[in-house]
Amino acid sequence: MHISIIGGGPAGLYFSILAKKNFPEWDIQVYERNGPNDTFGWGVVFSDRTLQYLEEYDKPSHDEITKEFETWENVEVVHDDEHILIGGNKFSGISRLKMLNILQARCEEIGVNIEYHKEIKDLDHDPTKPDLIIVCDGVNSTIRRNYPSYFEPELSSRSNKYIWFGTNKIFNALTLTFRQNATGIFAAHSYKFNKTTSTFVVECDPETWENAGFASMSEDETRLYLEKVFEKDLGGNPLLSNRSLWINFLLVKNKYWVHENIVIMGDAAHTAHFSIGSGTKLALEDAIALFNEFRRGQALPDPDEATFRPYIAEILKSYEANRRPKIEEYQQFAYDSLLLFENLKDYIHLDPLEMAYTMMTRSKKLTHEKLRGRDPQFVHKIEELRRNSLL
Ligand SMILES: Cc1cc2nc3c(=O)[nH]c(=O)nc-3n(C[C@H](O)[C@H](O)[C@H](O)COP(=O)(O)OP(=O)(O)OC[C@H]3O[C@@H](n4cnc5c(N)ncnc54)[C@H](O)[C@@H]3O)c2cc1C
Incomplete structure (x- = not known):
């Protein structure tokens, strides 16, 4: 079997590892438009659950990844200069580049071919006529656009x-910080991902953005402006820029994920707002789900047989049928969270404790009772606040 994978992000690399490890006779070719160390971005977040999957499916890469991890237990909400900690929220962060380097090395070790600096624009890119094409070229997918x-x-x-x-300021919790100035409201999502660095994502609504005049600011001016907005939070540390430019979040859905022997997965197929920190998790779990369909299938027919291509198409259809409901559920959670950040002006008047509660329950995934299970003291405080406000 010959497989062509377009895009060497977490989805493409992880599927390659699982497939090659379990089906060593398969020929797997990854095409990546960048070099191995060119990725942009800082750290990504994993839940404990995702880590368990990684350990179960490929222990060597899991062990490398967890060596590099920073973990934390709390969410912290900073509002009106108050810092509210909510416990029971175990997450880990790792540099995106480090994680990709680990997956790339693992691919090399087991015999997956990665061709770097190779941009693919069409589905006739591979003269060997692959039996399976996996499109995982990210949120702005060229293949999705061209087909x-x-x-x-x-x-x-x-x-x-x-x-x-x-930033070199270490945020020891997944921290959500709200700051206001004369132009509007700014939110920062921050978390550490190694011993010396944290991710710091800033978000604002279009009115705030216009009022602040970001359209005519240079990268440096933008950075300095935001350092001032979050002066109290950065503790004198500068913001570090790495092709840091304002963008609008692109919500991606696709009516179909499969066309004959072609499947689309990861961010190219679906996105979930970064405020629930699950893009990498979903990409890795897509790879696991697709791999499981092949593992579950009967022994593959011989590639020369006429039944081979239809058999591959059936496996891909089964992947879509099983995976789509899970993704749609996640996208709904993420959408609730996205709406809250788009409408922050309706919440910014809240007392810090109420704000923290609103943030924790924003995706409707975490109910009041589940939150009590995570941090009974926090829930007790919020119940007390509400009782007192009724008196
Ligand atoms: C601000 C922000 C914060 C985020 N925070 C988190 C977080 O905390 N936790 C988390 O889990 N996720 C986070 N994410 C999301 C995460 O980075 C992605 O969801 C995840 O990497 C998706 O994996 P992927 O493999 O589908 O795509 P990508 O990681 O985008 O990989 C696609 C690859 O394809 C390559 N490529 C693109 N086009 C072509 C082409 N035409 N030919 C060849 N190669 C091509 C790209 O160079 C890239 O290497 C965040 C994203 C953003 C923007």
């Missing part, structure tokens, strides 16, 4: 602007 009738994408560019920085 709209295969996937029927539904794209929605959201109104808020966001920008991704690093």
Whole structure:
């Protein structure tokens, strides 16, 4: 079997590892438009659950990844200069680049071919006529754009602007910080991902963005402006820029994920707002789900047999049928969270404790009772606050 994978992000690399490890006779070719160390971005977040999957499916890469991890137990909400800690929220962060380097090395070790600096624009890119093509070229997928009738994408560019920085200020919790100035409201999402660096994503609504005049600011001016907004939070540390530019979050859905022997996965297929920190998790779990379909299937027919291609198409259809409901559920959680950040002006008047509660329950995934299980003291405080406000 010959497999062509377009895009060497977490989805493409992780599927390659699982497939090659379990089916060593398969020929797997990854095409990546960048070099191995070119990625942009800072750290990504994993839940404990994702880590368990990584350990179960490929222990060597799991062990490398967890060596590099920073972990924390709390969410922290900073509002009106008050810091509210909510416990029972175990997460880990790792540099995106470090994680990709680990997956790349593992691919090399087991015999997956990665061709770097190779940009793919069409599905006839591989003269060997691959038996399976996996499209995982990220949120702005070229293949999705060039083959709209295969996937029927539904794209929605959201109104808020966001920008991704690093900083040497260490945020020991997944921290949500709200600050206001004369132009409007700013939110920062921050978390450590190694011993010396944290991710610091800033988000604001379009009115705030206009009022602040970001359209005419240089990268440096933007950075300095935001350092001032979050002066109290950065503790004198600068923001670190790495191609840090304002963008609008692109909500991606596709009506179809499969066309004959072609499947689309990861961010190219679906996105979930970064405020619930699950893009990498979903990409890795897509890879696991697709791999499981092949593992579950009967022994593959011989590639020369006429039944081979239809058999592959059936496996891909089964992947879509099983995976789509899970993704849609996640996208709904993420959408609730996205709406809250788009409408922050309706919440900014809240007492810090109420604000923290609103943030914790924003995706409707975490109910009042589940939150009590995580941090009974926090829930007790909020119940007391509400009782007192009724007196
Ligand atoms: C601000 C921000 C914060 C985030 N925070 C988190 C977080 O905390 N936790 C988390 O889990 N996720 C986070 N994410 C999301 C995460 O980075 C992605 O969801 C995840 O990497 C998706 O994996 P992927 O493999 O589908 O795509 P990508 O990681 O985007 O990989 C796609 C790859 O394809 C390559 N490529 C693109 N086009 C072509 C082409 N035409 N030919 C060849 N190669 C191509 C790209 O160079 C890239 O390497 C965040 C994203 C943003 C923007």
